[in-house]
Amino acid sequence: MRYYDKLIFELSRPGRSAFSLPSEAGSFKPTSGSIWRETPLDLPEVSEPDVVRHYTNLSQMNFGVDTGFYPLGSCTMKYNPKINEEIVSQFNGIHPLQPASTTEGVKAVYDFMDKALAEITGMKHFTFLPCAGAHGELTGLMLIREYHMSRGDSARTKIIVPDSAHGTNPASAAVCGLDVVVVKSRPDGLVDVEDLKPLLGPDIAGIMMTNPNTLGLFERDIKEIAELVHGCGGLLYYDGANMNPLLGVVRPGDMGFDVMHLNLHKTFSTPHGGGGPGSGPVGVSERLVHLLDKPRVSGFHGNFGVILRACAYILSLGRENIKLAGRLSTLAANYIKESLKDSFKLPIESVCKHEFVFDGLREAGEVTTLDVAKRLLDYGFHAPTIYFPLLFHQALMIEPTETESLQTLDEFIDVMHTIAKEASATPDLLKTAPHNTPIGRPDETTAARQPVLKYSRQ
Amino acid sequence: MGTFAYFPHTEEDIRVMLERVGVASMDELYADVPAEFIHKGEYDLPSAKSEDEVRAWFESLSSKNIKLKVFAGGGAYDHYTPSVIPYITSRSEFLTAYTPYQCEISQGTLRYIFEWQTMICNLTGLDVANASMYDGPTAAAEAMRMCVACTRKRKTVVASSALLPNVLATLRTYARYSGINLVETWDVTEAVAEGTLDLAGVIVPSINRFGIIENHTGLAGLVHEMGGLLVEYCDPSALAVVKTPAEWGADIAVGDGQSLGIPLCYGGPYVGFMACRNEWMRKLPGRIVGQTADASGRRAFVLTLQAREQHIRREKATSNICSNESLMALWCTVYLSIMGPEGMRRLNGLCYELSHYLHDQLLATGKFTDPFEGRPFLKEFALQPQCDTARLQQVLLDAGFFGALGTEEGYVTFCATERRTREEIDALVKVVKEAEL
Numbered sequence: 001m002r003y004y005d006k007l008i009f010e011l012s013r014p015g016r017s018a019f020s021l022p023s024e025a026g027s028f029k030p031t032s033g034s035i036w037r038e039t040p041l042d043l044p045e046v047s048e049p050d051v052v053r054h055y056t057n058l059s060q061m062n063f064g065v066d067t068g069f070y071p072l073g074s075c076t077m078k079y080n081p082k083i084n085e086e087i088v089s090q091f092n093g094i095h096p097l098q099p100a101s102t103t104e105g106v107k108a109v110y111d112f113m114d115k116a117l118a119e120i121t122g123m124k125h126f127t128f129l130p131c132a133g134a135h136g137e138l139t140g141l142m143l144i145r146e147y148h149m150s151r152g153d154s155a156r157t158k159i160i161v162p163d164s165a166h167g168t169n170p171a172s173a174a175v176c177g178l179d180v181v182v183v184k185s186r187p188d189g190l191v192d193v194e195d196l197k198p199l200l201g202p203d204i205a206g207i208m209m210t211n212p213n214t215l216g217l218f219e220r221d222i223k224e225i226a227e228l229v230h231g232c233g234g235l236l237y238y239d240g241a242n243m244n245p246l247l248g249v250v251r252p253g254d255m256g257f258d259v260m261h262l263n264l265h266k267t268f269s270t271p272h273g274g275g276g277p278g279s280g281p282v283g284v285s286e287r288l289v290h291l292l293d294k295p296r297v298s299g300f301h302g303n304f305g306v307i308l309r310a311c312a313y314i315l316s317l318g319r320e321n322i323k324l325a326g327r328l329s330t331l332a333a334n335y336i337k338e339s340l341k342d343s344f345k346l347p348i349e350s351v352c353k354h355e356f357v358f359d360g361l362r363e364a365g366e367v368t369t370l371d372v373a374k375r376l377l378d379y380g381f382h383a384p385t386i387y388f389p390l391l392f393h394q395a396l397m398i399e400p401t402e403t404e405s406l407q408t409l410d411e412f413i414d415v416m417h418t419i420a421k422e423a424s425a426t427p428d429l430l431k432t433a434p435h436n437t438p439i440g441r442p443d444e445t446t447a448a449r450q451p452v453l454k455y456s457r458q
Numbered sequence: 459m460g461t462f463a464y465f466p467h468t469e470e471d472i473r474v475m476l477e478r479v480g481v482a483s484m485d486e487l488y489a490d491v492p493a494e495f496i497h498k499g500e501y502d503l504p505s506a507k508s509e510d511e512v513r514a515w516f517e518s519l520s521s522k523n524i525k526l527k528v529f530a531g532g533g534a535y536d537h538y539t540p541s542v543i544p545y546i547t548s549r550s551e552f553l554t555a556y557t558p559y560q561c562e563i564s565q566g567t568l569r570y571i572f573e574w575q576t577m578i579c580n581l582t583g584l585d586v587a588n589a590s591m592y593d594g595p596t597a598a599a600e601a602m603r604m605c606v607a608c609t610r611k612r613k614t615v616v617a618s619s620a621l622l623p624n625v626l627a628t629l630r631t632y633a634r635y636s637g638i639n640l641v642e643t644w645d646v647t648e649a650v651a652e653g654t655l656d657l658a659g660v661i662v663p664s665i666n667r668f669g670i671i672e673n674h675t676g677l678a679g680l681v682h683e684m685g686g687l688l689v690e691y692c693d694p695s696a697l698a699v700v701k702t703p704a705e706w707g708a709d710i711a712v713g714d715g716q717s718l719g720i721p722l723c724y725g726g727p728y729v730g731f732m733a734c735r736n737e738w739m740r741k742l743p744g745r746i747v748g749q750t751a752d753a754s755g756r757r758a759f760v761l762t763l764q765a766r767e768q769h770i771r772r773e774k775a776t777s778n779i780c781s782n783e784s785l786m787a788l789w790c791t792v793y794l795s796i797m798g799p800e801g802m803r804r805l806n807g808l809c810y811e812l813s814h815y816l817h818d819q820l821l822a823t824g825k826f827t828d829p830f831e832g833r834p835f836l837k838e839f840a841l842q843p844q845c846d847t848a849r850l851q852q853v854l855l856d857a858g859f860f861g862a863l864g865t866e867e868g869y870v871t872f873c874a875t876e877r878r879t880r881e882e883i884d885a886l887v888k889v890v891k892e893a894e895l
Contacts (some may be wrong), residue, residue, distance in 0.1 A: 001563065003565075003756065005756070005757055006572060007569065007572070007576075008573050008791075008795050009573070009576065016798070017798050017800055017801060018540070018542075018795070018796040018797075018798065018801075019540070019796055019797045019798065019800070019801030019804070020538075021538075021801065021804050021805060021876060022539065022771065022808065022876065022879075023622060034673060034675065034701075035672075035673055035700060035701055035834055036699060036700060036701060037697070037698065037699050037700055037701055037702055038701070038705060039583055039702060039705065040579065040799070041581070041698050041799040041802060041803075042580045042799070043577065043794050043795070043797070043798050043799045043802065044582065044794075044795045044798060045799065045800070046795055046796045046798065047684070048796065049875070051546075051792060051795050051796055052542055052545070052546070054795075055546045055549075055570070055788075055792060056546070056549070058565070058566040058569050058570060059546075059549045059551035059552050059566045059568075060551065060566065061550040061563075061564075061565035061566040062552060062555050062563065062564055062565070062566035062567055063551070063555060063560070063563035063564065064550050064551050064552070064553065064554035064555040064556075065550075065554035065555075066551070066553075066554045067550075067551065067554075068549035070556060072556060074704045075556060077556055078464075079464055080553070080554050081464060082510055083509050083513070085548065085553075086513070087512070087513065087516040088542065089544075090516055090517065090520035091520055091523070091723060091724060093528075093721065093722060094523055094525075094722055094723065094724045095526070095528050095530055095536070095724075095860055096534050096722065096724050096725030096726075097530060097532050097534070097535055097721045097863060098524075098526065098724075100861075101855070102523060102524035102526060102855065103518050103523050103524075103525075103724070104522040104523065105519035105521065105522035105523040106519075106523060108519050108522065112880075116503055119501055119502050119503060120501065120503075125817060126633065131592035131593065131596070131726065131727070131783070132780065132781035132782070133669060133777070133780065134779055134780045134781070135592060135778075136598070136767070137778065138778055140466060141635075142631070142634075142635050145635055166770050167767075167768040167769040167770070167771075167775075167780075168768050168769075168778050168780050170768075170773035171768035171771070171772055171773055171775045171777070171778035172778040173634060173773060174773040174774070174775070174776065174778070175603070175632075175635075175778045176636065177635050177636045177637050180772075180773045182865050205533060206546070207801055213831040214649070218488075218491050219489075220490050220491065220492065222492075222495075223492060247486060248487070248497070248498060248501070249491075249496065250491055250495050250496060251495075251497055253791065254494075254495050254497070254833045255495055255728055265628075266782065269464075270552065271553045271554050271785075271828055272555065272556050272557070272569035272781075273552070273553060273555070273783075273784050273785030273786075274552055274555040274556070274557065274558060274564070274785060274788070275556075275557040275558065275567070275589070275745065275781055275782055275784035275785075276590070276592075276727075276781040276782045276783045276784045276785065276786070277727035277729075277781075277783045277784075277786055278725070278781040280763060284779040295631050296598070296624075296627040296628055296630070296631045297628065297631055297632075297637075298592055298593055298595060298596055298628065298725060298726075299533060299593045299594060299595040299596075299624045299625075299628065299662055299714065299725065299726075299728070300533075300534070300624065300724070300725025301591075301724055301725040301726065302725070303726040303727040304723055304724040304725055304726050304727075305723045305726060305727050306726075306727060308516075312512050312516070313542075314503065314517060315506075315507045315511075315512050315726045316463075316464075316506065316507060316512055317462075317464075317506060317510075318503060318504055318505045318506025318507060319500055319501045319502075319503040319504070319505060319506075320462075320505065320506050321464075321465070321506055322460045322501060322503065323501070324462070324465060325465075327484040327485070327487070327488075327824075328465055328467060328484070330474065330484070330487045330488070331475050331476070331479070331484050331487060332475070334475075334479040334481075334487060335478050335479055336474040337460050338478050338479050338480070339478060348710040350490075351479075351481075351487055351489070351490060353487075365498035375564070377526070377560060377562055377563050378778075382556065382560060382563070383560050388769070397815070402464075402465055403464050403465065403468075403473070404466070405466035405467070405692070406466075406471040406474065406475065408466065410669070414802060420799050432753075435564075436561050437562040437563055438562070438563075438565050439561070439562055439565060439752040439756050439758040440753050440754060440756075441561065441562070441752060442561060442562075442750045442751065442752045442758040442759075442760050443750045443751055443752070443753075444750065444760055444762070446750050446751075447748040447749070447750035447760050447762040448762050448763055448764075448765075449749070450747055451739070451746075451748050451762060451763060452574055452749040452750075453572075453586050453587075453739075453746060453747070453748050453749075453762075454575050454576040454579045454585075454586070454587070455572065455573070455576040
């Protein structure tokens, strides 16, 4: 990666252009001033080669799955197959409001995905409107509220969320008008069923869980939890962010979950795009099917282009390989955990699923988890998820996927051991890392205190 | 093992890994899962397909869709996509990157988001923009929530009935579950002027669902007098020529970036945008990129003001949004770089000329009247058909055209972008003229 310091606006020269329009254009003159723009429009004036070279240079300061390994907990950064990209353009020209008689092929894709995801998760049907995981959570919670309201059960305004939950869980609950009640984890990292019991009552809409949880541990009391929550009249929401280890092994519907979302950009291999577009389809059990179309949460039909890619992934895997995906991801995570626990603190000794959490270095000295993460960048790896979950001060959350080879895992393990040695021998090397990246650690305090959020011409 | 393209594991690799972990089989890693929950038997899914079989599967389905000449808008517009854009956005360094939390290896993503924020500010005239929202309708819903957050305990948001149907539907959904009193009205000024509402904000379309460019003179002053915020829902492509949200005095601007060269793709992925005045900056939802420097003084970009976000504030965050539509923001950023100010002016000029030509030719068939005669429009307009709407739509479909979107008032809307030609318009008009309607 090479530092490149331009912004597209800085390449601009008056009179340059890169657009290509029919030559007829241009005689339009606004008729009266009152509804037309008065401020001159400041956009870059650049040529086509300028644009291509600029964005190519920008791209070369970026790390992606095609560049290297992301041991990124709760993010499931698996390989993004290229055939998935290829097929999308066949559907580009279809207007979202075209009548059904002209979109039978589109409908067949949605029908296939509804059936396939229902089969994989044990839910009854899916809505594809949500555009990301958190959007799916919000939609799922709306369905839970709708379910209670439709039964005249209007007092259920609280939702239970474990202290280890993804940050989006409580945030989605708040957007949905629900009050968050936190249930604690036991020392073994699982939801404390004894802490849960007194929280249950006629004001509980349900519980949000991810299973395995963010420590990568399977909530083995799930059957009892489901009985307890259902017993008080609540519903169970499954946060699908951690679905990958269960892919082809366990179905959330079978565990008693009533509503769930999937992150197609995690479990189903669609590219993360530097932060989207994703897709967060929401599945429901039989008793909520009639409410599925009620929350109108996005403009048209969801992120169809992403759904197409996930569809290609399911077709490529087929029933044979889907059974291996989750198992191989779990094997990889346990392999890393066992290989590194001599150098890093493992707060909970247990078989994990797709991810696990270290609580920093065994011999940390002055070196923090942030320093370890930044040093990893020097060695050509993305950093793990850090300082999450909040249960441990120096949390370092590692998730490989089934698409990483044993060689890659071994290289990562070797580097992590090297970093552990550096932490004792040359701690300053870590505290000032990274050294081999386009920029060093930036001044984030100034960025927040004196925000510069757009380019201004000198 | 070793027989599927995406799984690199040989049998020997698996043996080595199992040994290190100390288990005999992969199934043993699930020993803590109650046996009744382990799925037994085969999944009811097709057998694995080769790449060519996957290709053929999609080809057979896409051939069942009917490609039409698009003369419809309704929130999704058939603008041209410069060839550079898919070339750039398919670069794997952009496409396969994660959210740019590790800024030292994400300067590419962070820089284009900073450019996008700048372009959205320049289009809307407002001070600060975020990294993107899911789409226009959800951006409007977030703006509605933001009005409530900025005005503290006020709970009423007035929305114009002339907003797009999918925007109104999304607003209704978000309002329903978050305790917001959403008031829909044709006469926003009247509703606000009464002064009886605990007004948090007002949402109006810059260009409404009949294609009319609205005149919001005096509206911002009135809304502010009543203690609320003004939100403009805009078509960003049209903002190159129509009055900006800042010029109308708005506090927040939202809309859908689809009109900036994103393919129709049956409705997504698109991208929402959101901008506001400086004073509301810390209430903005979503990610924001800021400029700073590293220790050696090199210009650097980071995600900033994160104390607003879900991963820090959990239930107290300004929104639950996490993943947004970053790659589509790149799409629009490259588009606006390609188009430049002159390209955007010329493009809107073409839309204006072609849509007015279509409008006049359709009226000349005698099969429509103009319910909004003399009102200004840019690329989309509404007519009152003097015939059965369903029959009109079918006649157009049979001839390969998609137009005449019905509205609940019984009008039909048409749209002509720069991708339509006068020849295509003549052909559509001929079909209408000659059909027995």
